[in-house]
Amino acid sequence: MSASTTDPLLSIRDLRVHFATDDGMVRAVDGVSIDVGRGETVCVVGESGCGKTVTAMTVLKLIAMPPGRIAGGQILWQGRDLVPLKSDAMRSIRAKEIAIVFQEPMTSLNPVYTVGEQIAEVVRQQEKLGRRAAMDRAIEMLRLVHIPNAQRRAHDYPHQFSGGMRQRVMIAMALSCNPKLLIADEPTTALDVTIQAQILDLLAEMKERLGMAVMLITHAMGVVAEVAQRVVVMYAGKVVEEAPVRELFANPRHPYTQGLIRSIPRIDLAATHHHRLEAIPGTVPSLLNPPVGCRFAARCRYVTDACRAAEPPLREVAPGHKMACIL
Amino acid sequence: MLHYLIRRLMIAIPSLLGISVILFTVLALAPGDPFEELATNPAVPPDVRAHLRASLGLDDPIHLRYISWLTAMLRGEWGFSFVSRIPVEQLILQRLPTTVAVIGASQILALAIALPVGVYAATRPYSIFDQIANTLAFVGFSLPTFFTGLLLILLFSIQLDWLPFVFRTSIEATGWRWWWEMVRQSIMPVAVLGLFQGAAWTRFVRSAVLDVVRLDHVTTARSKGLPESRVTMRHVVRNAMIPVVTLVALQMPAVFGGAIVTEQIFRVPGIGSLLISAILANDTPVIMAVTFVFAGLVIFFNLLADVLYGWLDPRISYR
Ligand SMILES: Nc1ncnc2c1ncn2[C@@H]1O[C@H](COP(=O)(O)OP(=O)(O)O)[C@@H](O)[C@H]1O
Ligand code: SF4
Numbered sequence: 001m002s003a004s005t006t007d008p009l010l011s012i013r014d015l016r017v018h019f020a021t022d023d024g025m026v027r028a029v030d031g032v033s034i035d036v037g038r039g040e041t042v043c044v045v046g047e048s049g050c051g052k053t054v055t056a057m058t059v060l061k062l063i064a065m066p067p068g069r070i071a072g073g074q075i076l077w078q079g080r081d082l083v084p085l086k087s088d089a090m091r092s093i094r095a096k097e098i099a100i101v102f103q104e105p106m107t108s109l110n111p112v113y114t115v116g117e118q119i120a121e122v123v124r125q126q127e128k129l130g131r132r133a134a135m136d137r138a139i140e141m142l143r144l145v146h147i148p149n150a151q152r153r154a155h156d157y158p159h160q161f162s163g164g165m166r167q168r169v170m171i172a173m174a175l176s177c178n179p180k181l182l183i184a185d186e187p188t189t190a191l192d193v194t195i196q197a198q199i200l201d202l203l204a205e206m207k208e209r210l211g212m213a214v215m216l217i218t219h220a221m222g223v224v225a226e227v228a229q230r231v232v233v234m235y236a237g238k239v240v241e242e243a244p245v246r247e248l249f250a251n252p253r254h255p256y257t258q259g260l261i262r263s264i265p266r267i268d269l270a271a272t273h274h275h276r277l278e279a280i281p282g283t284v285p286s287l288l289n290p291p292v293g294c295r296f297a298a299r300c301r302y303v304t305d306a307c308r309a310a311e312p313p314l315r316e317v318a319p320g321h322k323m324a325c326i327l
Numbered sequence: 328m329l330h331y332l333i334r335r336l337m338i339a340i341p342s343l344l345g346i347s348v349i350l351f352t353v354l355a356l357a358p359g360d361p362f363e364e365l366a367t368n369p370a371v372p373p374d375v376r377a378h379l380r381a382s383l384g385l386d387d388p389i390h391l392r393y394i395s396w397l398t399a400m401l402r403g404e405w406g407f408s409f410v411s412r413i414p415v416e417q418l419i420l421q422r423l424p425t426t427v428a429v430i431g432a433s434q435i436l437a438l439a440i441a442l443p444v445g446v447y448a449a450t451r452p453y454s455i456f457d458q459i460a461n462t463l464a465f466v467g468f469s470l471p472t473f474f475t476g477l478l479l480i481l482l483f484s485i486q487l488d489w490l491p492f493v494f495r496t497s498i499e500a501t502g503w504r505w506w507w508e509m510v511r512q513s514i515m516p517v518a519v520l521g522l523f524q525g526a527a528w529t530r531f532v533r534s535a536v537l538d539v540v541r542l543d544h545v546t547t548a549r550s551k552g553l554p555e556s557r558v559t560m561r562h563v564v565r566n567a568m569i570p571v572v573t574l575v576a577l578q579m580p581a582v583f584g585g586a587i588v589t590e591q592i593f594r595v596p597g598i599g600s601l602l603i604s605a606i607l608a609n610d611t612p613v614i615m616a617v618t619f620v621f622a623g624l625v626i627f628f629n630l631l632a633d634v635l636y637g638w639l640d641p642r643i644s645y646r
């Protein structure tokens with residue numbers, strides 16, 4: 001656990017989420033622990049299919065149950081476990097205390113209501129404001145996320161906005177009830193590169209203004225370097241490394257983390273050389289029947305017999321720096 | 328919007344003309360002659376008969392007959408029935424209210440079943456409720472109306488003698504007794520049509536709702552902390568209504584067509600039975616007019632479907 005967070009805002013402990021499928025049980029999240037302190041920015045990074053989205057959705061209990069099931073662990077929100085909470089109590093936490101922004105801005109808004117209506121809806125629900133006051137707040141939020149002509153644009157429908165603008169709307173909606181934690185699940189993945197940077201800047205600006213904690217999920221190490229304070233690296237449903245951002249980039253210990261860092265596109269090199277990205281060979285193993293031992297073994301250049309024999313536990317290798325590799 | 332409607336109506340004109348040409352030709356080529364009866368009637372001298380035929384233009388070439396029919400139609404003269412000598416529009420106006428009432432009531436019944444059952448089943452897929460609803464809908468959809476109609480008559484009219492099985496327009500009673508009799512004789516035709524259509528629409532509502540529940544914006548709605556009922560009504564059902572309403576409107580002409588069978592079974596004196604008796608009697612003006620009314624219905628409901636679609640889905644713009 002990082003030194004700054006004696007009493008974390010959110011503490012996910014040994015979370016296990018299983019999906020029942022026709023082929024069997026998918027262990028999408030298999031013993032994940034993540035802490036987020038007040039006002040802290042934590043990045044969760046890992047390739048596609050590592051269980052990042054499922055972890056994020058489970059915090060707000062937004063996964064479909066069934067087929068999903070929280071098979072174990074705790075989600076402590078300011079010390080209170082959300083796992084056994086009834087749906088009514090859970091609803092009062094959504095958007096009001098923990099808000100979420102999804103990966104796909106093109107499909108995350110309802111096409112039949114104006115963006116103003118959709119933001120006002122959450123304000124009315126959670127802050128018990130009247131129709132007019134809620135709409136005023138919605139317009140104010142749109143202005144906050146730098147949507148030009150917010151007053152007029154509030155009455156436009158989602159299809160009248162570009163992807164980047166829709167993601168701004170999603171962020172405005174997520175922040176409209178002043179949550180203590182914003183979970184952003186790959187908020188820039190679906191966007192053009194230039195727009196990606198704008199959205200990341202916006203998130204940083206919002207954080208500065210409103211002071212909420214941010215759990216930013218991404219598969220791009222480049223993003224991590226820019227925004228994170230602390231980084232959690234996930235692989236195949238597990239946390240494999242966790243460290244403050246400087247420490248992680250200066251001293252990456254897990255071979256998977258090292259691979260991710262090597263795969264960051266480097267603008268300085270790309271311009272001059274014919275620099276090929278060093279992608280990690282192979283793919284994330286199926287979470288249906290994950291291999292015993294280290295899950296990264298099939299792709300690891302340092303693999304030994306010991307790796308395949310038993311799963312390496314997450315251990316502290318330096319203050320605030322944990323990793324799960326025998327090396 | 329108005330522009331669009333006008334353009335759509337303009338486009339409808341050639342289709343109506345095409346329909347009328349085909350119909351007119353088919354009817355003209357069909358065997359049978361409305362004057363058959365006169366021809367065999369010895370009381371009518373042959374020269375009188377020939378004179379009559381000439382005055383009605385029956386022996387003119389087909390394109391001349393079509394043009395004179397069309398010009399009369401455009402002037403709003405729908406002609407007279409060969410059989411009853413009553414103006415066709417009067418015949419239709421006599422029959423239309425009954426048909427509209429029976430179909431209207433049955434469609435309200437159908438929607439009153441399909442909407443709640445379809446939505447409830449889709450929000451609990453593969454639950455016991457869903458499986459029972461699915462099975463019943465499948466059965467209801469598979470049984471033809473003439474079969475269920477006869478079954479109901481056998482049961483409620485013949486075995487139990489609770490309901491009349493011939494629909495009467497002239498009921499002697501007045502006041503609430505009249506209404507009571509009307510309701511009693513309408514129950515079976517309305518139930519047969521309504522249950523059949525309700526079964527079909529239940530399946531459609533269910534699949535439309537299932538298509539929406541898995542969309543991302545529904546998860547967004549849940550992440551806002553909205554109660555599940557509000558998520559369902561505002562973010563699932565509202566969106567699922569776009570295809571449902573469109574399909575209901577598009578199917579209406581087919582519903583009118585299907586009602587012909589039911590009207591025959593229960594002897595409902597509606598527009599369907601008018602068409603059938605006109606066909607049996609070679610009553611060309613009536614056949615033409617009724618078919619034309621049906622064609623008009625098709626065009627009207629297509630237009631209505633378009634308008635409703637655009638009204639429900641803000642992504643559609645009419646240009
Ligand atoms: N509803 C579901 N049913 C079955 N498997 C699922 C479901 N949702 C996610 N999974 C599985 O969980 C794993 C992790 O998915 P996800 O959390 O979306 O990964 P990430 O966000 O890291 O790309 C994947 O293998 C995926 O197939
Ligand atoms: S435990 Fe072995 S296989 Fe796994 S990452 Fe470390 S060296 Fe590689």
Ligand SMILES: [Mg+2]
Nearest residue numbers: 049052053186
């Ligand atoms: Mg994901």
